[in-house]
Amino acid sequence: MRTEGRAKRLPRAVRERQIMDAAIDVFSRLGFHAASMDEISEVAGISKPMLYAYLGSKEELFATCIRREATRMMEAIANAVEPDQDPDVQLWSGLRGFFGFVGENRSSWQVLHRQASTQGGPFAAELADMRGRALTLVAALLTQSTKAPATKLEAESLAAALVGAGESLADWWLDHPEEPAGVVAARLMNLVWMGFSNLVAGNVWHPPSRR
Amino acid sequence: MRTEGRAKRLPRAVRERQIMDAAIDVFSRLGFHAASMDEISEVAGISKPMLYAYLGSKEELFATCIRREATRMMEAIANAVEPDQDPDVQLWSGLRGFFGFVGENRSSWQVLHRQASTQGGPFAAELADMRGRALTLVAALLTQSTKAPATKLEAESLAAALVGAGESLADWWLDHPEEPAGVVAARLMNLVWMGFSNLVAGNVWHPPSRR
DNA sequence: CCTGGTACCTACTCGCCAGTAAGACTACTG
């Protein structure tokens, strides 16, 4: 909380990282609008003009944070997933990667999920794009694993449901950190994959005949 | 958008409704912080002091909106659900009620889902509480339909996943309004219920043995 | 026609916050 005067001289790259870490912390706690550049600079242990000198405007800073964290997360997932495997295995490894990342980067997840999607800036586009890629990927996995290809809309919507379930489960997990990542991931995998394969097999649930 | 001077005299109750409709519209588009009382009053077709005279501060106004819409939504679901039926039928009717409401109240859904959860005010509590009730309800349905009661945590997390899937699917639906509510609801029902009952039956998915 | 009450307004204050001007300190380089 820097009460004393001048900060130690550090090379630009290091400062930039510190600033972005601080920014993600503050953004995740307060959201974009409520977060002030003053507070970010304070948490970063630096004065405001440095912020502007290095990272540009508030919007630019936010966008940069989003981009960095989104990239990190996508990489984490991409590293975890095992291509050239059966769809279910791919999905499973992807889920593990996702929950692993979230578990170790709570703040990042907060910013990515709650804050970014809310704002109408250029970041929203960026973020929606990433989520879109995840969606199409999952949708592809789904269609890939069914011979009778249901409509594109159907696959898309199921993918949306799955991704949403993952997000929500991640949020829930934030409040129950005692559960290990693997267990949570397995739970979702079971719920959704069993349901899906069952669906593909033609076992449709239907409401009991109206009385 | 009211360019002329004075608005027609109307009884307080009517004005209050107009104001809240306007507020929900603006909040849903911009979010709590970015929305200004000036804009809300403009959309409502009255001047700012009326706002304060009738609905109090910005936070109070927001909380009131949240409460009203949350109540409407819970009622819509409660009316739709058929108690004293099998768990699956209950879930199904609940889903129909939910998607029906969202389909006819896009803005309300936006505010409830995206905006309210983000802010740290007293409304967040209110909202989280409502979501919590939905969660426990679903969790109860789930445990109710299984003989071998898995851990409480397991039911909770599955409920979280289900609710999240519903929310996300609702968002997806906003972009694909051509699909009828019933179809979307059925899709989710299938995905999640089949998966769940399968899970209960002991059919667990497990990763293929490590090579 | 006055008297009050209720709807409604214009025109402010005041604080917070994004963004900047102008310069001070440090360190390397010749």
Added chain:
DNA sequence: CAGTAGTCTTACTGGCGAGTAGGTACCAGG
């Protein structure tokens, strides 16, 4: 040690937006 490039600061401006002071039109009932 002088020059210059990069780090870092204090101390401002300017605008936006929440909330208010102090009215004006309008409609009762007496």
